[in-house]
Amino acid sequence: MKDKYTEEFLRRLSANINLKKQEQVFESMLGPATWQIQPVKGESKDKPVERFSNESGHGFSMPLKQGNQLYGAIIALGFKYPVTDELMRLFAVFTETLMREVQKEMELTKLYDTIRPRAIALSTIHTVHRLISSTLDLDELMPRIARLCLQVMRAEVCDIFLIEPGKKKKFVFQTSVNVNKDSQKHKVKVKLNGILAHIAKTGASRLTPKRLLVPLIDEDVIGIIGIRNKMGDKPFNEFDKEILTTFAEQAVIAIRNAQLYEEQEKLTIGSIKALAAILDTRPNSIQTHSAMFVKLVVEVAKELNVTAQELRVLKYASLLHDAGKVMIPDEILKKQKRLTGEEFRIIKKHPIKGVQIVKPIEVLKPVIPIILYHHERFDGTGYPKGLKGSQIPLGSRIMSVVDAFVAMVSKQPYRECLNCDESLFEIKKYSGTQFDPEIVDIFCRVIAKSNIKSLLKAK
Amino acid sequence: MKIKELIKSDARKKVVHFFNANPSSIDTLKGITTWTGLDSASAIKALEELVKAGILIPHRVSSTVGYAYAPPKKIARDIKKYFQAHSQKV
Numbered sequence: 001m002k003d004k005y006t007e008e009f010l011r012r013l014s015a016n017i018n019l020k021k022q023e024q025v026f027e028s029m030l031g032p033a034t035w036q037i038q039p040v041k042g043e044s045k046d047k048p049v050e051r052f053s054n055e056s057g058h059g060f061s062m063p064l065k066q067g068n069q070l071y072g073a074i075i076a077l078g079f080k081y082p083v084t085d086e087l088m089r090l091f092a093v094f095t096e097t098l099m100r101e102v103q104k105e106m107e108l109t110k111l112y113d114t115i116r117p118r119a120i121a122l123s124t125i126h127t128v129h130r131l132i133s134s135t136l137d138l139d140e141l142m143p144r145i146a147r148l149c150l151q152v153m154r155a156e157v158c159d160i161f162l163i164e165p166g167k168k169k170k171f172v173f174q175t176s177v178n179v180n181k182d183s184q185k186h187k188v189k190v191k192l193n194g195i196l197a198h199i200a201k202t203g204a205s206r207l208t209p210k211r212l213l214v215p216l217i218d219e220d221v222i223g224i225i226g227i228r229n230k231m232g233d234k235p236f237n238e239f240d241k242e243i244l245t246t247f248a249e250q251a252v253i254a255i256r257n258a259q260l261y262e263e264q265e266k267l268t269i270g271s272i273k274a275l276a277a278i279l280d281t282r283p284n285s286i287q288t289h290s291a292m293f294v295k296l297v298v299e300v301a302k303e304l305n306v307t308a309q310e311l312r313v314l315k316y317a318s319l320l321h322d323a324g325k326v327m328i329p330d331e332i333l334k335k336q337k338r339l340t341g342e343e344f345r346i347i348k349k350h351p352i353k354g355v356q357i358v359k360p361i362e363v364l365k366p367v368i369p370i371i372l373y374h375h376e377r378f379d380g381t382g383y384p385k386g387l388k389g390s391q392i393p394l395g396s397r398i399m400s401v402v403d404a405f406v407a408m409v410s411k412q413p414y415r416e417c418l419n420c421d422e423s424l425f426e427i428k429k430y431s432g433t434q435f436d437p438e439i440v441d442i443f444c445r446v447i448a449k450s451n452i453k454s455l456l457k458a459k
Numbered sequence: 460m461k462i463k464e465l466i467k468s469d470a471r472k473k474v475v476h477f478f479n480a481n482p483s484s485i486d487t488l489k490g491i492t493t494w495t496g497l498d499s500a501s502a503i504k505a506l507e508e509l510v511k512a513g514i515l516i517p518h519r520v521s522s523t524v525g526y527a528y529a530p531p532k533k534i535a536r537d538i539k540k541y542f543q544a545h546s547q548k549v
């Protein structure tokens with residue numbers, strides 16, 4: 001190590017431009033000469049300055065020394081004139097300064113070489129954290145974790161096994177990504193046995209040349225992450241285990257967040273469905289929580305490339321948009337004849353009543369505008385506020401079309417139901433006035449899809 | 460993209476050099492500009508060209524894009540050989 005350092009030190013010194021300039025100054029005073037930097041031979045720390053003269057000319061040899069450290073010597077041969085004491089002293093001072101400069105340069109390089117890879121690794125950890133924290137959707141998260149793991153660990157296959165919740169812990173759900181085969185599988189149920197069961201029980205990692213398995217721990221073992229076949233046919237080592245363990249710790253946080261979010265979602269949707277079921281007990285309910293209603297809203301929304309969050313909100317809105325009707329008297333809802341002005345005025349309040357019902361529920365706040373405005377008309381002649389065009393929230397515009405269609409294909413107290421084609425004809429008739437024309441077009445395309453048609457036939 | 464084409468642009472060369480030396484790295488545009496000394500405009504152009512060429516994989520999420528090194532094996536070997544042979548500071 002010491003020799004390599006000395007070698008590098010002397011190399012940098014001999015290449016130093018200021019040394020070249022100093023040599024030129026000497027030559028301008030004493031004549032041209034040959035300059036050499038030689039490494040030290042032996043351990044002589046007291047090598048003195050030597051001046052000499054021979055048939056080649058005059059010259060000197062000066063040790064390159066810093067404190068107790070002797071690196072070598074600088075030798076100059078062939079001057080026309082002898083080197084004076086003053087010039088030697090000057091050269092000594094200059095050389096010492098130069099050596100300090102080179103030493104600092106080398107220390108900075110060493111620091112750079114030490115810090116840079118660590119900084120790059122830290123930046124990778126930070127980027128990975130951002131990438132896996134960006135989603136709460138477990139189906140999106142698991143393959144992403146696997147792919148990122150392969151990148152960081154430079155392996156060919158990544159398997160993630162999430163232990164099935166419950167006391168028995170007999171099965172795991174496997175997500176795997178294989179870069180060689182460019183294949184991926186997700187949520188494959190496999191039995192928890194063998195080495196996986198051992199790791200799940202003990203929380204200990206397992207390292208072999210071809211495979212590395214590390215537990216995913218959040219208070220308890222919630223799963224296992226494993227990699228196979230390191231790139232370049234190299235064996236996995238302890239350092240890889242350390243890196244994968246760090247990666248696993250980050251992955252656990254993201255996985256647990258996604259699982260908790262999923263549980264909360266199930267709870268929320270369950271509560272909403274229960275509420276919707278209560279609404280269905282009211283007269284003249286068109287069973288707004290029916291599969292068809294929600295399906296149609298979702299299909300139209302997907303065609304519009306809404307975000308996952310927006311889709312979620314629309315599903316909630318589909319189940320609850322007529323919640324306000326629970327406050328409408330039965331006799332109005334059951335009425336078979338045309339409604340009076342006063343009765344219609346009461347009906348028109350149901351969006352506002354619906355908002356009052358859902359308002360206290362924090363998670364349903366995004367649903368409020370959709371419920372409130374689902375009876376607005378595209379031409380501004382709707383209620384409750386007479387909003388027009390794009391002032392009406394997109395969800396409300398979608399709901400308006402689907403609501404009308406489903407009402408037409410359902411039997412009402414005051415009329416028989418229309419068939420699909422008749423209902424579509426009516427929808428198209430009011431495109432641009434009651435309904436957003438873009439939504440109408442998309443809706444017609446959605447209805448034309450075979451799976452939707454079968455749903456309609458079943459109804 | 461062949462190696463010659465790959466390293467034709469100085470920016471692409473610097474990015475590939477970085478990833479060849481740090482194949483496990485996954486980083487954002489900001490990180491890449493720090494490690495390569497490139498300006499943002501040059502770096503993003505090079506990164507996206509390399510994505511198109513199949514040398515890098517982008518992990519795109521709403522808040523950022525993380526770029527990772529994923530060339531085919533043969534190209535990875537050729538890249539490594541190139542930088543070993545040239546051993547130059549990029």
